[in-house]
Structure formats: structure tokens, C-alpha cells
Amino acid sequence: MGDINSPDIDILESEEININSYRSLVVANLSTGIDDWTSAITKAIADANPGDTLVLPNSRQYGTSSSIVVNKAINITGGGVIVSHHDGIALLFKPTLSSFGNGSGIVGADRNRLDVDISVVKKTKDWNDNSVGIQIVNSYYGVFNFPKILDFTTGLILTAEKVLTNTEGSAYNTFNIGTMKNHRYGILLRSRIGVGWVTENSFYGGSLGNGYQVPADNYQVFLDGDSTGWNNNNKFYNFSFEGFYTNCIKGTCAYHNYFYTCRYEMPNMVNLVDWDITSQANGLHDGLILDQSLTKIKDNGRYNRITSVGYSTGYVEYFDREFFSFIPRESEIKPIKGSKVTPVGNKAQKILNVSDGIVTLDLSVATDFYIVVFSDITSITFINQPTNFRGMECMLHFSQNSASGFTISGFPSNVKFGTKSTPPTKRAWGVDIYSLKNYTSPNLTFAVLSQYSS
Known part of the structure; x- marks a missing residue:
């Protein structure tokens, strides 16, 4: 300068x-x-x-x-x-x-x-x-x-x-x-x-x-x-x-x-x-x-x-236009009313203790359910189906805490069992695990991909 x-x-x-x-x-x-x-x-x-x-x-x-x-x-x-x-x-x-x-x-x-x-x-x-x-x-x-x-x-x-x-x-x-x-x-x-x-x-x-x-x-x-x-x-x-x-x-x-x-x-x-x-x-x-x-x-x-x-x-x-939740292992997804929430990382798990025979599975809270059975199950219902649910997987664990076991029925018609899958029956101190996958949209239809029974 x-x-x-x-x-x-x-x-x-x-x-x-x-x-x-x-x-x-x-x-x-x-x-x-x-x-x-x-x-x-x-x-x-x-x-x-x-x-x-x-x-x-x-x-x-x-x-x-x-x-x-x-x-x-x-x-x-x-x-x-x-x-x-x-x-x-x-x-x-x-x-x-x-x-x-x-x-x-x-x-x-x-x-x-x-x-x-x-x-x-x-x-x-x-x-x-x-x-x-x-x-x-x-x-x-x-x-x-x-x-x-x-x-x-x-x-x-x-x-x-x-x-x-x-x-x-x-x-x-x-x-x-x-x-x-x-x-x-x-x-x-x-x-x-x-x-x-x-x-x-x-x-x-x-x-x-x-x-x-x-x-x-x-x-x-x-x-x-x-x-x-x-x-x-x-x-x-x-x-x-x-x-x-x-x-x-x-x-x-x-x-x-x-x-x-x-x-x-x-x-x-x-x-x-x-x-x-x-x-x-x-x-x-x-x-x-x-x-x-x-x-x-x-x-x-x-x-x-x-x-x-x-x-x-x-x-x-x-x-x-989509929600994602980062959650600890075995915790629940907190629902956001009217919107799908996709878990990132470990999937949320919901534990249900059922003594009245009625199982209500809230899909806005979890897609992995551990169901402790204390009576015969007569009704299984899915609620709060998220939008864009095609391809989503869901796990159902039934634990029958009884010496004689309980009858589990009441699966909704939109859960489709294959020729080699059967609804769980009385299993003394038994466990039945089902892997489900939805294959339709916008309606919910689960196919049973796999079944494990002990």
C-alpha cells in the first residue's frame, strides 16, 4: 500500500x-x-x-x-x-x-x-x-x-x-x-x-x-x-x-x-x-x-x-415426511400420533402380560412383542397400523407359563399361515415364536415367514 x-x-x-x-x-x-x-x-x-x-x-x-x-x-x-x-x-x-x-x-x-x-x-x-x-x-x-x-x-x-x-x-x-x-x-x-x-x-x-x-x-x-x-x-x-x-x-x-x-x-x-x-x-x-x-x-x-x-x-x-427413532435395546418406540415411526438400531420390544385372553398389539409402539400367557388366548388384534407398512416385519413371542399349557387362538384373518405353519396350541412351559412380514399396502396382511416351537 x-x-x-x-x-x-x-x-x-x-x-x-x-x-x-x-x-x-x-x-x-x-x-x-x-x-x-x-x-x-x-x-x-x-x-x-x-x-x-x-x-x-x-x-x-x-x-x-x-x-x-x-x-x-x-x-x-x-x-x-x-x-x-x-x-x-x-x-x-x-x-x-x-x-x-x-x-x-x-x-x-x-x-x-x-x-x-x-x-x-x-x-x-x-x-x-x-x-x-x-x-x-x-x-x-x-x-x-x-x-x-x-x-x-x-x-x-x-x-x-x-x-x-x-x-x-x-x-x-x-x-x-x-x-x-x-x-x-x-x-x-x-x-x-x-x-x-x-x-x-x-x-x-x-x-x-x-x-x-x-x-x-x-x-x-x-x-x-x-x-x-x-x-x-x-x-x-x-x-x-x-x-x-x-x-x-x-x-x-x-x-x-x-x-x-x-x-x-x-x-x-x-x-x-x-x-x-x-x-x-x-x-x-x-x-x-x-x-x-x-x-x-x-x-x-x-x-x-x-x-x-x-x-x-x-x-x-x-x-x-417420515420419523425415525433412535432407541435403546428392548425399549418402546414413543408414538407420534398419525405418523409412522421407524426404529433405527435395535428394534423396540413390548412385553405384554395377558390374563384375560385378549392380546392387543400396538404397532405404533413396537414390532417385536413378548407375550406372557396366563390364560387361553381368544383374540389377537393389531392396532395403529403405520402408513407405508409394506415389507415391515413383526415378531410374536408366546410364552406359556403353565404346567398344562394354554390354547392360543383368535389370530386375525390377515395373518396368513402357510401349509407347514400352525397356530400355537397348549405347550407346557413352552415358547412359540412367529416371524411375520406384511406384503400388501395400504391394507395390512401378514405372511408367517417362520415358526419356532419348543
Whole structure:
């Protein structure tokens, strides 16, 4: 690099601008009772150069009557709270040309990215006014700290727009979100083919919650794309999704987006995820209370995955509309209502002690049954047949703990014995083991593959 003092290299000194210097522009007695700082903040932004720092001390709230637009890469610090008294966007980050943070490799490039610490609050909550807390357009490598985003129709929008004829994007940004509350729509990542992409952003939470009496059309996070590869590899860490919302995460054309160690505590939940047919390879991993929501998956895409450990289910992997359970030897599969659970590793075994002659074999719990017989068996029934059961094998062990033995009958008609297989009869202290295999779908029909009797 040449002499830093060379006139060919222009490095500006960053300045700190305190909003209190613009106090004379504050309009007193806003109709809602809070002073209007809109003109003061707008003038301070206009006076700032890229890389300068605008300080909004957190000693007061800053009422606004129209959108605050940040069109250049300045830092905003101080932890101030903007109180929006209007509809529309409270705080908009949108560069005049090109993108924030696109100066990688250029002397002074840090001056061209955003570094922001601020909160926004809507004065009066209205879920139908199309208000937005914060919208960010065309940002790279930004660092955003939002302690509070409260009471907007949509909390946060990250998107990209074409500049002249050039496609742009929002990528590699880092977000720290404290509390986002009483929104109708939480975090929206919106990309459009030929316009702009939203990729490789990291979000750290933070609580997204409450929403008492929120309209049914709601969500916490929406990955909204319209083409492959334009909305991908965004990551969410440690969020608490809670409150009265019915829809947690949804995606259209969402690829390889991930949620790690989040908490899912939404008692009115209808959809844990809602992936459309074009969404692929997204994942939710190791979330608290996630197991209680596994029956609320709406997945029309492919290769989407969920990993969960819970008291009610044990360790479960969801992949491509099927559940897999990793279980210890001779333990039971924990059923997930309405869905097939395939054991991985040792098959689950269920032990039944039967004294009333009625044997009920729950296929959502196990496919290996050890039946201790204390009376004549008169009825054998299979229940909770999983979907896609073709080819599944099942083992039946009858142990007759009696000196004279018991009669075992009542096999259902869909268990087909071959010419050399016979239903077990009285066997003093005997054991009969049957290996069954289903060979039809969607109806259940077992063929007896082998029989062992002692």
C-alpha cells in the first residue's frame, strides 16, 4: 500500500453526532403527547458522512410522525427507543445506490456497512395497519442490535431490491434481537428472482411472543422466496417462539435454512413448520419442547429435517415426511400420533402380560412383542397400523407359563399361515415364536415367514 498520507488515498475521520445537537428541530406537543423528533433525526442523518456515528441516548424516547430513512452507512448507537406514531415503516435502511457494506477490499470499507443499536415501538398496536418496525434493504456485513421491536404489524423485514439494472442482495448480516412482541408477522426474509437475494444471515434471539388475540393469519418467521437459491443458508440461534401465535415457521422456495436450539412454546400452535413444495433441506435442530409439536408439521417440500429429544418421544429424527427413532435395546418406540415411526438400531420390544385372553398389539409402539400367557388366548388384534407398512416385519413371542399349557387362538384373518405353519396350541412351559412380514399396502396382511416351537 502507498503512503497513507498520499493525496491519492482519501480516508475521512469518523465523527460522532449527538442527536441532542438537533434539539431545536424537535416539534413539541405531538398530538399523542410525545415530542416529535422526526425532523431532528432526519437532519442529523443528512449531515452525517458514511462511517459517522449518530448517538441516540437511551435517556429518552424519540417520537416520530413519519418514517426515518437511513440512506447511507452510518452507525447508530446509544440504545435509544424510537416510538412510531404513524402507519408504514418506522425505521428504513435503504441505500441511495448500490448496497450497504459492498466495499470489501477497499480502503475504509468498514465505513460502508451498517452498525446499529436501537429499539422501535409502535405507539398504538394495530395488526391491520401494515406497519413495519424495521426494514433493511441491500445490506452486507451489517451488525444490528435490536433490544425491542414492539407492536407492529410486521416486526422486521430483510430484503433486497434491484439497483438500476443490477441485481442486489442482503447477506452476511448479524442480528441480535432481544424482544419482539405483539407483532402479527415476526421476521420476514423476502427474496425475488432477478431482483435480490437474502442469504447467509445469522439471527440470535431473543423472544418472539405474546400476540394475545392475534388474527389467525400470522407467523413468527417467514422465509419468502420465489426461486431456488435466492433465500438460503440463513440461521437462527436460541430463539424462544412463544405466545398466542398459531404458525411458527413457514417457507416458500426456502433452501438450507436452519434453526438451532430454539424453544417452541406456542399453546395455540397449528403449524410448527409450513414448507411449500419448492422448499428443500431446511432444518430445526435440538429445540426445547420441540417434541410436543412434532404432530404439527406441514411439509410439502423434500429433504426437510427436524431433530428432537424429548421426554415423551425420546430421540427422534424427522426427515422427508417420515420419523425415525433412535432407541435403546428392548425399549418402546414413543408414538407420534398419525405418523409412522421407524426404529433405527435395535428394534423396540413390548412385553405384554395377558390374563384375560385378549392380546392387543400396538404397532405404533413396537414390532417385536413378548407375550406372557396366563390364560387361553381368544383374540389377537393389531392396532395403529403405520402408513407405508409394506415389507415391515413383526415378531410374536408366546410364552406359556403353565404346567398344562394354554390354547392360543383368535389370530386375525390377515395373518396368513402357510401349509407347514400352525397356530400355537397348549405347550407346557413352552415358547412359540412367529416371524411375520406384511406384503400388501395400504391394507395390512401378514405372511408367517417362520415358526419356532419348543
